[in-house]
Amino acid sequence: MNRIWRIIGQRLLLGVLTLFIISVVIFGATELLPGDLASQLLGQSATKETLDALREQLGLNLPAPIRYWNWLTGFLQGDFGTSMATKKPISELVGARLVNTLFLSLYAAALAVPISLTLGVLAALWRNSIFDRASNAVALTAISFPEFFVAYILILWLSQSGFFPSMVRITEATTTLNLLYMAFLPALALTLVVTAHMMRMTRAAIINVLASPYIEMSLLKGMSPMRVVLRHAVPNALAPIINVVAVNLAYLITGVVVVEVVFVYPGLGQLMIDAVTNRDIAVVQTIALLFASAYVLLNLIADVLSTITNPRLMHGR
Amino acid sequence: MTILLSVLIGLGLFFIIGYSARAGLRVTAPAQYKPTFRDMPLTASFGLTVIVFYIVIAIFAQAIAPFGEGEVMGHQFLPWGSPYYLGTDKLGRDMLTRVIYGARNTVGIAFATTALAFFLGSVLGIWAALGGGWIDQILSRFIDALMAIPELIFSLLLLTIFGTSVLTLILVIACVASTRIYRLARSVAQGIVVTDYIEAARLRGEGNWRLIWREILPNAMAPLVTEFGLRFCFVFLSISALSFLGLGIKPPTADWGSMVRENATLITFGDVTPLLPAGAIALLTVAVNFVVDWLLYRASGLKE
Numbered sequence: 322m323n324r325i326w327r328i329i330g331q332r333l334l335l336g337v338l339t340l341f342i343i344s345v346v347i348f349g350a351t352e353l354l355p356g357d358l359a360s361q362l363l364g365q366s367a368t369k370e371t372l373d374a375l376r377e378q379l380g381l382n383l384p385a386p387i388r389y390w391n392w393l394t395g396f397l398q399g400d401f402g403t404s405m406a407t408k409k410p411i412s413e414l415v416g417a418r419l420v421n422t423l424f425l426s427l428y429a430a431a432l433a434v435p436i437s438l439t440l441g442v443l444a445a446l447w448r449n450s451i452f453d454r455a456s457n458a459v460a461l462t463a464i465s466f467p468e469f470f471v472a473y474i475l476i477l478w479l480s481q482s483g484f485f486p487s488m489v490r491i492t493e494a495t496t497t498l499n500l501l502y503m504a505f506l507p508a509l510a511l512t513l514v515v516t517a518h519m520m521r522m523t524r525a526a527i528i529n530v531l532a533s534p535y536i537e538m539s540l541l542k543g544m545s546p547m548r549v550v551l552r553h554a555v556p557n558a559l560a561p562i563i564n565v566v567a568v569n570l571a572y573l574i575t576g577v578v579v580v581e582v583v584f585v586y587p588g589l590g591q592l593m594i595d596a597v598t599n600r601d602i603a604v605v606q607t608i609a610l611l612f613a614s615a616y617v618l619l620n621l622i623a624d625v626l627s628t629i630t631n632p633r634l635m636h637g638r
Numbered sequence: 639m640t641i642l643l644s645v646l647i648g649l650g651l652f653f654i655i656g657y658s659a660r661a662g663l664r665v666t667a668p669a670q671y672k673p674t675f676r677d678m679p680l681t682a683s684f685g686l687t688v689i690v691f692y693i694v695i696a697i698f699a700q701a702i703a704p705f706g707e708g709e710v711m712g713h714q715f716l717p718w719g720s721p722y723y724l725g726t727d728k729l730g731r732d733m734l735t736r737v738i739y740g741a742r743n744t745v746g747i748a749f750a751t752t753a754l755a756f757f758l759g760s761v762l763g764i765w766a767a768l769g770g771g772w773i774d775q776i777l778s779r780f781i782d783a784l785m786a787i788p789e790l791i792f793s794l795l796l797l798t799i800f801g802t803s804v805l806t807l808i809l810v811i812a813c814v815a816s817t818r819i820y821r822l823a824r825s826v827a828q829g830i831v832v833t834d835y836i837e838a839a840r841l842r843g844e845g846n847w848r849l850i851w852r853e854i855l856p857n858a859m860a861p862l863v864t865e866f867g868l869r870f871c872f873v874f875l876s877i878s879a880l881s882f883l884g885l886g887i888k889p890p891t892a893d894w895g896s897m898v899r900e901n902a903t904l905i906t907f908g909d910v911t912p913l914l915p916a917g918a919i920a921l922l923t924v925a926v927n928f929v930v931d932w933l934l935y936r937a938s939g940l941k942e
Contacts, residue, residue: 342783350799458681461931465923467875469882469898470916473905478641481908575788579879583902593791594883597798605798612791620786 329625336621343613344396347606348389401607404596411607414592419611421491422581422588425504426573429511433573434566437516441523441562446550448528460517468576472510472583479506489586507584511576515569522565526558533557560627567623571616656680659687678932685928692922696741703735708890715904718911725911727901737915739892745922747808747887748874754812755873756866759819764850764858766820767827778824781817789814790876794885802885807877815873822865826858860937867930871923878919894919 363371376382383391395402401411444453463471480487489503530536531554539549555562578590585591589608596604660683663675675683695702704721705711709731716726724733766774784792796810830836831854839853880886881895889896894915901912 339783339786343787346783346787347795350795353799461681461927462920462924465871465875465927466920467878467882467895467916467923469879470913470920473898473902473913473916477905477908477910477913487906571788575790578790578794579882582883593794594885597794597802597885600798600801602798605795609787609791609795613787616788617786 325628328628332621332624332628336617339617340614343617344393344610345389347609347613348392351602351606352385396607396610402603404604405599405601407601411604414604415589415607415611418587418589418592421586422574422577422590424500425507425511425577425581425586425588426570428501428504428508429515429573430570432508433512433516433519433569436512437519438523438562438566440516441520442527442550442555444520444524445527445531445554446546448524453524456520460521463513463517464521466514468510468514468579469583471513472507472580475506475510475513476583479509487584489584491587504586507577507580507586510580510583511573514576515573518572519565519569523558523562526561526565527554529561530554530558556630559630563627563630564623567619567626571619574612574615574619652684653680655687656684659683681928682932685925685932688921688925689929692741692745692925695738696745699738699742703738705732705735707735707739707892709735715901724914727897728903733911733914736892736897737894737918740894740897740915740918743887743891744878744881744894744919745874747804748870748877751808751812751877752815752866752870752873754808755815755869756819756862758812759816760823760855760858760862761850762816763820763823764827764854765846767824767831768846768849768854770831774824777820781820784814785817785821790879793876793880797880797885802888804887804891807880807886811873811876811880814876815869819862819865819869823858823862826861827854830854830857864930864933864937867926867933871926871930874919874923 363375373382381388392402399412401415403409404411404414407414440456444456447453476487479485485506486503487506489507491500491503495503527550531550536549536553539553540546544552577586577588578593580586581588581590582594589611593605593608595601596608657680660675660678660680663678663683663686664672667675704723710729711722711726711732712730714726714728714730716722716730718725722732722734724737727733727736762777766777787795793810793814796813797806800806800810836849836853839849844853877886878895881893882899884896884899887893887896889900897915898912904912
């Protein structure tokens with residue numbers, strides 16, 4: 322039991338270290354800007370006095386490490402600074418949108434994970450059959466589609482015929498049920514994009530295990546193939562499956578950007594695209610760090626979970 | 639109903655093209671390659687045909703396209719009809735012409751980006767494997783940290799800093815994509831570096847650059863070529879996504895991603911025209927994926 326805690330502790334430390342390096346990279350990237358923010362904000366015609374005054378106000382006259390420290394501690398306390406374009410505090414812009422984006426990702430995950438795991442297990446069970454080959458070809462095709470193509474096909478098909486709305490407008494009065502209905506198309510688009518990959522990897526992981534002698538043994542003693550897969554193959558393929566699910570959920574977090582733009586969904590992705598267009602660096606930094614943290618966190622959880630599912634590590638000698 | 643019908647037509651075309659391409663290849667191929675093409679799955683022969691088709695269109699775009707790339711022809715959003723076979727876009731430019739030129743611009747830029755990413759990633763990766771020690775450690779840990787940031791988010795961050803133009807787009811995507819290639823090239827090269835013939839080449843006095851270029855790279859080519867296909871798909875999709883978001887290739891250059899964005903309003907009226915460029919992107923990626931899948935299968939089959 323001791324050993325497992327040590328492994329988890331190591332992973333956590335490594336995760337924190339990765340996040341620290343990422344924050345340094347994201348912060349350091351702004352240092353590459355030609356000139357600084359003050360001269361960008363004021364433009365060509367600024368006098369030296371106004372530039373100095375603005376630098377003083379923004380704290381740009383301090384050396385880089387100190388500015389980094391202020392930025393990071395502010396970030397951890399939920400104070401993300403102010404947006405250059407709108408002059409509003411970033412936490413105000415980000416707050417509600419973060420919740421919306423998380424909702425959409427979770428919604429898509431709730432649809433995608435059960436579907437792809439079931440399909441993956443079935444494809445492994447009936448491998449080399451027509452079902453397996455067809456699902457393999459369809460999955461390859463789906464992986465190759467750009468997100469906006471899938472999204473627009475869904476709009477053309479399900480929204481034109483009046484089943485679902487093609488835009489998401491969230492107001493104070495929107496109930497959860499209503500939101501689930503409105504966000505169905507974006508969630509479905511995201512589901513279609515990630516399902517294929519998850520399904521293929523699940524199938525590969527299970528087939529890998531099916532080659533072991535103990536599977537042959539259980540088949541020989543007369544177990545039904547379904548039972549063999551569910552009782553013997555899946556538990557031993559859990560670690561790679563968990564990893565694939567986590568990688569795809571992490572992909573969902575960034576995949577929302579395009580889908581949000583197509584469906585005019587008020588989430589972080591939309592905000593980030595607007596900020597990139599306006600070159601509003603403070604907002605981009607904040608959202609990039611938020612997305613990257615979620616990404617690292619998910620990978621960390623997957624790491625820990627797949628360690629726990631391995632009995633050899635769980636009950637070490 | 640129309641969706642079902644178009645899926646059926648698509649499947650029919652897929653089988654016809656797949657079968658005839660395979661039959662054609664089997665007849666025309668030189669004797670020693672014939673077995674390869676005989677066992678080729680339909681998906682792969684279909685993919686090959688599509689890729690060749692795109693290359694032909696990209697090269698002869700000027701000769702095939704009925705009008706000029708940025709020429710404003712008539713009214714906006716004309717329906718499909720005789721002089722403008724796919725109608726016109728929101729500025730009154732011919733859609734068919736723009737789709738054809740898009741093959742040259744979008745695919746060309748994606749190809750150049752992938753090639754650059756490959757050059758960067760594989761040379762750095764092999765160099766790290768060859769050098770070992772602290773060079774390897776520093777480079778690898780640095781690239782690990784970069785890989786921990788989601789690709790799209792990282793490219794958006796870089797595009798904010800360097801501004802959005804075609805050149806920065808190519809450089810940014812190439813840098814982001816090269817991190818993955820670096821990993822692969824390094825792990826492949828590590829297996830090669832310890833072999834005897836590298837030792838012999840070193841003793842002969844070959845320099846690092848020559849070792850990379852003449853000894854290691856040719857032997858690491860097989861896995862790198864399949865990776866090239868996969869990376870091309872990835873780069874192509876991310877460039878299209880960025881163009882779609884308005885941050886990539888800018889008008890008046892004809893580009894599939896931004897064409898979808900420009901004409902997206904038509905979709906709400908039930909018109910499929912804006913989906914054609916998106917479909918063109920999807921078709922090429924599917925084709926490349928099919929061929930890569932076949933190559934991977936062959937590589938794993940030959941090893942046994």
